[in-house]
Amino acid sequence: MAVSARRGQPLTLEEIYMTTLRLVDAGGVEGLSMRKLAAELDVNPMSLYHHVRNKEALVRETCAVVAARLRLPADDGTPWQDQLRALGHAYRSLARSHPSLWSYVNGHPDLSRQENALWAVFNRILTAAGIPAEDLVRTRRVLYSFVSGFLTAETSGLLVELEGTVDADSAFEVALDLIVAGLEARHSAVAGPPPELPSR
Template identity: 55%
Template structure:
């Protein structure tokens, strides 16, 4: 417990504050000192919870991904579930562009297929008829396709108009679903 703060520091509080700072100043603007100042703790207090800034960023990326709204396994068609997952991923990327950009330039942070997003995608791909042996490759290809669309959007290559961005992403999801239909047929 910090003498200045009066309450124990939690991983959730550290990660939430780090995400907010990254949203405001980018990953390069985050430092352990700035984070500690925001949390009103001594910078060394952070090291009781994370061993380094790199470890903090890994934890932040994992917890940010876990906060995404995943479509439930509610019996709806796989196409609807895949669209819902794609839209949640898209919305998350647009809400946290600096974090998303960092995540996708550090593939080791997103390669853990035990994360909820991957498990949800695997469940949906199984519903679509993708063989178990093809789940890793299919999911990585879909991720690369969606990431490419989002990179093009965030760099302004597709459009700066928010409505056009939504229509473009809807088209991308439509292309994915149609491709999956022909794959599973």
Template identity: 50%
Template sequence: MGVSARRGAPLTIDEISAAATRLMDEGGPDAMSMRKLAAELNVNPMSLYHHVESKEALLALVCTTSVLRMPLPQDDGSPWQEQLRAMALAYREHARQHRAMWAYAHSRPELIQDRNFPVWATLHRILRLAGVPEPEVQRMGDVLHTFVTGFIVAETECHLTNDPEEMDRTFDTAIDLIIRGLANRQTGG
């Protein structure tokens, strides 16, 4: 890892990711370039290629590291219903904070279906707490992910309402329906 004469410190992958996330939040993936990122980091554009091989690799890095920074509910003994609600709210807030990155990632399934991401492990843990049988955990996680993702797409495309308070109430209703549905599966009702 070389040191830039302009920076005086080695460039790190965390710096690259954080700066690229800011640029993507501001202008989306089409507005980001290796040159703009290099200027943001005060390095020669070629320095970036020691860490990422292309703009596409950079965008994948942004998506991956952003998901890793999403706050997830801990296994703190709270009821699964509270943990599932906290996870859904964190996921929605993450999508709101990083709309361009979120849209980019969800247009490329290979970026979001990595089962090694902590988001999947957390969702699966919560589903097990909810009593979902082990053979159904992954499928149920996929269904819930699709449901919440669809809601967020409808929200960001203004298909539901433009009123933020009404949107919050609508999202709460959606999460209530998910929780009740899971609870009914558990009791056989």
């Protein structure tokens, strides 16, 4: 583990990733550089390369650390509707806490695809909602795009610019209501009408 003469103590991956996140929150991924990170950590820039290969790997690993902190709903028998709402709120909380990083990930599908735990929980909830296995990926992508569109408008201020004063919390609840209602309606359509009772 590299030790800086100025710091007098070794760097840790946790320190590197959390400092990276703070810099990205302040100036975006585009404003991040290995040199800026090194200055913030008070180390020689070359010391960072003992821990991370390059800026791309640094951002990727920082994304993984943030994603791992996502509070995903447990598989505890709670109705799928409630689990879906909890998942939506957890994802929105991440986007609002780190809008610059979230926006970057949202624009780089290869990064968003690495959130395996998120997709596994999403698939589980959609399965509980009655979505057939062959439709899981398509349905998940549509709903992800819908929610991401809302969050893009919210985090960029576009939601307010288009509609004037908007209660974003209430608007997000409406979005979740629409998703739940749509899935319930789709399940009913796939399942078909209940069988008729035999006449006496």
